[in-house]
Amino acid sequence: MTAAARSYQANRVSLAKALRPESIDELQQCIDPGVAVPFPLRPRGGCTASTDCNTSSGGLVIETTGLNRILIIDPDNQRVTVEAGVRLQDLVNALDEFGLELPGCFDLYRHTVGGAVAAPCFGPGVGEDAASLARQIISMKIVTPSGELVSISADDSRFMPLFRASYGLLGVIAEVCFRVRPKRVFDRTYKKVSHEQLLRTLETLADLPIGLKFFVLPHRDRAYLEVLRQTESTRSIHDRFWKAKDWGETVVLPTIFRSLNKVVPMPTLRYRLIDGVSGITKDLSQSRLFETGSYSVAAGYRQTGSTSDTANYSTWLFSASRASEIAEDYIEFCQSLFERTGYRADLPTVGFRVAKDPSALMSPSRSRAMIALQTSSTRTDGWEDFVIDLADFAEAHGGVPVFNQTRAVRSGYAQRVYGDALNNFVAMRRKLDADNRLLNPFLSQYFR
Ligand SMILES: Cc1cc2nc3c(=O)[nH]c(=O)nc-3n(C[C@H](O)[C@H](O)[C@H](O)COP(=O)(O)OP(=O)(O)OC[C@H]3O[C@@H](n4cnc5c(N)ncnc54)[C@H](O)[C@@H]3O)c2cc1C
CATH class of the missing domain: 3.30.465.10 (Uridine Diphospho-n-acetylenolpyruvylglucosamine Reductase; domain 3)
Structure with missing residues (x-):
């Protein structure tokens, strides 16, 4: 009996319903239609998607981390x-x-x-x-x-x-x-700006082929703009400080916010503290230590161990040529929703430019450059309603969803946005997987 088959037997007893092949042979045996396993079969890697695209409640998950x-x-x-x-x-x-x-x-x-x-x-x-x-x-x-x-x-x-x-x-x-x-090494320019300055900059920069990222605090007149440019500079990169910055932003900040959400009952005071701490952390990133970097130090390491430590998030993409208008409406949407429902995301919203990329049929930026807007929050009560309102906002602004990162996408809307690409993809999926062995209920909303 192979290790994968043994693991399946063990999991049948524990009802964990996951296989963890450690070689391509074992992977083939997990998928072999001749082996009677319950399906859908769903591959799962790091499990960092924010949707149910990597789950299989009635069937089996294939953990690829082996x-x-x-x-x-x-x-x-x-x-x-x-x-x-x-x-x-x-x-x-x-x-x-x-x-x-x-x-x-x-x-x-x-x-x-x-x-x-x-x-x-x-x-x-x-x-x-x-x-x-x-x-x-x-x-x-x-x-x-x-x-x-x-x-x-x-x-x-x-x-x-x-x-x-x-x-x-x-x-x-x-x-x-x-x-x-x-x-390669890049030069990084980083600036604290007001909402108005952010919108003006987006109007001129969002559609240019530079590295552009921004952080917005919608409930405070504050944003941070980061522009990356490739350089021939040989100045040294301060790896340790980049790592400390990342740790502060991706581990410490969410942990503090989770605690503040629990121990400070008055929303006005709680959010003043939360926005204040966000501001201080982002202000530190203005240090000259971060004027030079590389992709390996700038990308978030997120040193947390388990998926349960990860904040909730939902990402929509919008046309880069409309970035300024969309950012303005998004800020207004967050503020008015907070007034109406009392819910707001506690982490800063992250935005960044995504280049036009026709390399995949289901690419969200297949025909033009986009701006990705990622809303994250450690607050779970109210989040599910929030993502539905966010989806309404995004639909009204021509947002493009991705099925691993965007919450509450209506199937009719996905069909409208992806159009022929989705139809062609589905036609091929039906051919290659006629018995729907890899299709779970979540994905079948869009890909059946
Ligand atoms: C806080 C946070 C921030 C994030 N920021 C970004 C970001 O800035 N940009 C971005 O693009 N993404 C971002 N993500 C999303 C996430 O990193 C991506 O969804 C990632 O590509 C998923 O990788 P994974 O290994 O965790 O896959 P999983 O979540 O396990 O699976 C994702 C999908 O891929 C399929 N899959 C997994 N492995 C295989 C395989 N071997 N073969 C076939 N299918 C497979 C699964 O079935 C599922 O449909 C963020 C996530 C979090 C939690």
């Missing part, structure tokens, strides 16, 4: 081959030792290579680097719903765009070969 080997780092040919369960953080660290990097500033390194390729994963890189990680794929190996192992190369213009951002609906990614490059 496929965790970095197979080849090839500096001469600037490529790396990894198994799909490798954490992105481990990959970035390993590349760093060879003076190499993935082109792009991908936040949150607890997610896995497979998850970041199967679900669109993007970050605020400079110019074209602000596209999806999946764009850097040279080739990948996938186990299809029929248990067959197939290899697809980037030259395959029919299948590669289909399999990138396919949410594990067409098969489970087992191995990926990425393009990498020698590590």
Whole structure:
């Protein structure tokens, strides 16, 4: 009996309903239609998605984190081959030792290579680097719903765009070969601004091919703007300070906010404290220590161990050419919703530019550059209603959802926004997985 089969037997007893293959062979056995396992089968990597795209209550989850080997780092040919369960953080660290990097500033390194390729994963890189990680794929190996192992190369213009951002609906990614490059340095400009200054800047900068990120405190006239530019500078990067900054922002801040939400009952005082602490943390980032950086230090490490430590979040993308108008309406939406319902997100809203990226059929920025707006909160009471109101706001502003990060997306709206791309994707999904073995109830709202 293989380790995967043993694990299945054990899990049947404990009803944990998860398999954890440790090799491609074992992965194939998990998916083999000849083996009687309950389905849907759902691949799961780091489990950092904010939706139910990685769950399978009636069937089985395939945990990919047992496929965790970095197979080849090839500096001469600037490529790396990894198994799909490798954490992105481990990959970035390993590349760093060879003076190499993935082109792009991908936040949150607890997610896995497979998850970041199967679900669109993007970050605020400079110019074209602000596209999806999946764009850097040279080739990948996938186990299809029929248990067959197939290899697809980037030259395959029919299948590669289909399999990138396919949410594990067409098969489970087992191995990926990425393009990498020698590590680059960027100059970072960071400024505290008012809402009005932010909107004016977005009007001129949001559609330009630079690295652009901003943080907004909608309930205080405060925002922070970060602009990244590639440089030839040889100034040293203060790794330790970048790590401390990240730890403050992604671990300490949410922990303090969770406590304040519990112990300070008066909303006025609580939110004054919360916004004050956010402001102080962001003000510290203005230090000259952070004027130079690289993707490996700037991307969020989020050193928390469990998914339950992660704040709630929902991300929508909007046309970059309308960024200023949308940011203005978003601030107004947050303020009026707070007045009406008493709910507000406690963490600053993060926005960043995403480059036009037609490399995947289901790419959210397939036809134009976008601005991603990520709303996060540690407050759970009221969050579910909030994301529905946020979805109404986003729909009214032509927002584009992603099915791993956007909450409360109506299926009719998804159909309208993705149009023919979604129809073509669904037609192919039905062909490759006629028995819907990989389709769970959440994804079937959009992809049946
Ligand atoms: C606080 C926070 C901030 C975030 N910020 C960003 C951000 O800035 N930019 C961004 O793009 N994302 C962001 N994310 C989202 C998240 O990092 C992405 O959804 C990530 O790509 C998911 O990786 P994962 O390994 O956790 O996948 P999971 O959550 O486990 O799965 C995501 C999807 O991929 C599928 N999948 C997983 N592994 C495989 C595989 N091997 N083969 C086929 N399908 C697979 C799953 O079935 C599911 O549909 C953030 C998440 C959090 C919690």
